[in-house]
Amino acid sequence: MEAVFIYIAKSVVLMLLFYCVYFFLLRRETFFNSNRWFLLSGLIISSILPLLSYTKVIWIDAVPNLNTNIQSALLSAPEKQTSDINWSLIILGLYLIGFIIFLLKLAVDFYSLNSIIKGKKVKQQADFKFIDTPENIAPFSYFEYIVYNSSLYTASELENIIEHEKVHSDQNHTIDVLISRFFSIIFWFNPIVWLYKKAISQNLEFIADSEASKKISDKKAYQYTLLKITTHENCVAITNHFYQSLIKKRIVMLNKNQSKKRNSWKYYVVIPALAAFVILFQVEVIAKERQQTVKVSGETKSVDVYKIKKNSTDAELKEIKEKLKSIHNIDFEASEIKRDSHNNLTSIKIDIKNGNQKTQSIQTSSETIEEFGILVITDKEGKKKVGIQTSEEGKTSKTSKVAVSKKIKNTKSDTDSDQASDSHIIITNNPNSKTDTHVNINSFTSTKTNSDTNTDISTVVTTDSDSKTLTKVITVGGKTKVAISNSGKNNNLSGNPLIIFDGEEMPSTFNLKNIDSQNIESISVFKGVEAVAKYGEKGSNGVIEIESKR
Template sequence: MIMYFLKLNISLILLFCFYKLMFSSDTFFSWRRATLIGMYFIAMLIPGFDCSDWVNNHPGMASMASDYASIILPAVSVTSEKGTVVDWEIVALAIYCMVVSVLLLCFSWQLVSIIRLRNKCQIGYVNGTEVYLLEGNENPFSFFRWIFLNPEKHNRRELDEILMHEQAHCRQLHSIDVLFAELFVVFFWINPFVWLLKREVRLNLEYLADSNVLASGKDSKEYQYHLLGLTYRKNVATISNNFNVLPLKKRIKMMNKKKTKGLVKMKYALYIPLVAMLLVVSNIEMVARSVTEVKNNIATVKTSVEQQRNKKQQQSGEVYTVTEIMPTFRENVNLWLSKKVKYPAAAVKKKEEGRVIIKFIISPTGEVQKPQIIRSVSPSLDKEALRVISSMPKWNPGKQNGKPVAVYYTLPISFKLR
């Protein structure tokens, strides 16, 4: 679940940065709308899309997965703090869920506020369009098919512009985009790019509505002055489509921008290789966790002589570096080590910290044998790391050709002073 969350947020960051670089200055507002909403769905689908078979069948990709497995090792961090071990993952998850709950409550309250306002307002008609009549000095806004405004605060020409603008929001169902962006912020609030993406979605919807008004023949300068005149009015809710949404400077600049040539739409095809790249990168980690399967796929093209050599290695008791099924710890190895490793007092006194890497053998029966330091930090930290590794319970042994074999395993332990 954590890996899915991480991949989703990284994908969203890369997609958004690519959008800002390539598409945020053109005038293809409908295309941009589809791209922005598509980014949400792509980010959600990429972590769960399995193309590991394709990666396995391409030696170059398989090599990258193998390198990932050997270099990016699962590290356990040990601190000098005494007392009960705190599971910081659970604490972080609890805080995260609390913020989600608060944001979801605020989101729900805004929905309720709009519904209550709709039930409170009288229904009127402006130029034959049904509207809900506001009594105060609030900004005109719409939510799905509901349009809210105070006709007494605007002249006839301004009412025409407001209605065209809000009818465009209603007709094109812009509230769906807004709600989707808001909900994404609720559940992925920790990612700052989610907030930037929400703002981009809202702004592009205003570009679409503004374009609809100007396409009807309304004077551009007069319409812009009208927007400026509503700058300091109150907005009822952020999840509604408000007639006057800041930053006005960007909207006015976009209104005065020359239309982008249609041929430039071709650049939207660049998203295809980007998405393909994200899919491959996402699956590299998945393949790396089963790197022996990659080796097994490559081994299908080997001769029968090589297969016989593997059997001889097994019979002779040779220690393998990579096997078809790698050894696995029977518990959560990181959690087990965090409970067992104690920061040596001598190391605390000398302010020693660093990353000790230990190599050891998992025997055919699962015992940890011959642990040795391959990256040292200090005698006291090295000694503690060796002590804990030597005291580990049995593992599930590695297997080659269906039989348990001895396998080398490397594990890092990070010591860090608070």
């Protein structure tokens, strides 16, 4: 509904622009035929131009994830109370009432015209059809029909009238009248359209007077005929009728000297105004995030990030596919795409293939998916690695991310049982759910999370045939995340991982055992592509972020 109101407002502005140019600059000029096309062009442009727009893409740098704090605050703000009255429907109802009334008036006028023409004797002469009617009405023309009452005029007067109406019929002025009439019905609420309609009808009379006077020897007799016709007040609304109320203006224009050609510059005044309208209102600016490129100091490594958001369009997904293929020779396919009524993504499956490495991400949601990205890391030798970057939630939702690359102990009771395989498990705990997580350097212990069963799920699966690894990440409801990585060989972090405690980098001798687990707010572990993307070369052995309960 808002789009309709915007269209109407733009159309009214354009119509006002053309009318003002005509009224202040052109109506006193004798360029009658040029004025005709100028006025018609104004109606057509005012109805079409608001529908046309030019899309301008502005590339911006990716916004840091810290902005999610602002987004979270905005989302949590109380919604404004909406009024029970739907003003859009009321306005639409009022418009339709007026539209129907004027449409019915048009139907009545057509019926009146048909009753005058139908059944009458028609005299054909060249391309004209003459009807001599006994009714006391003003002479008029309707396409090829010219209707008059010969008993009301002398022979010379009738000759003047017929010459005038022949001009209307020959130049198809009826089309102009109908166009202006239809516009006055559609935009009946706009006072400018009624002035515009009057200007069109008046200019058509100027044309007919000018052309008819060239074929008549006695111009004064023609003007007297104009005055005589003013006594006949019965006119057919949708026709070109000889009588118009502005007789004085018509006589003035008949005796006016021809305008000089140099005055035609006035028509071009509208061009810069239209250009300004297009620039101000018809250029749609779309901001797109520029692909992130992280240069690691001292090396020629880089990490490229291609973001997929909830409102990513099919065209944007296609653009990501083309860039991954052309820049990195990586195959990208998006399938199982589902959207809601607002065209936001609620489900998507991503398949990525980089040589022997394959990565798959499946996201489904009862609302909209969370933002994620395709990461491509290039080392100094030009080798590519690809991964999935998920949105960081640690700051806004105060979730806990825990990852340990040692043996796993699952406590379903008071007895612990060791698993034989080496694995990584990452669990993100919702602080609102009843979950206790205990961490130490050699084991991982967790209890079941009391979470809602009707949650959204996303899965990321990465396989690498060279190292025979399988990594699976499951996201439940955007709150609980479990990532399991199994391998035929040990997947532990090589070397000493980088430790960040409360935002500060700890020395390599820092011992995690010195931290009281009860004082830990959250722990996040980053490996591989994600670690390098965030911390550069220092994160090549992995990164452990720890936040205390301050």
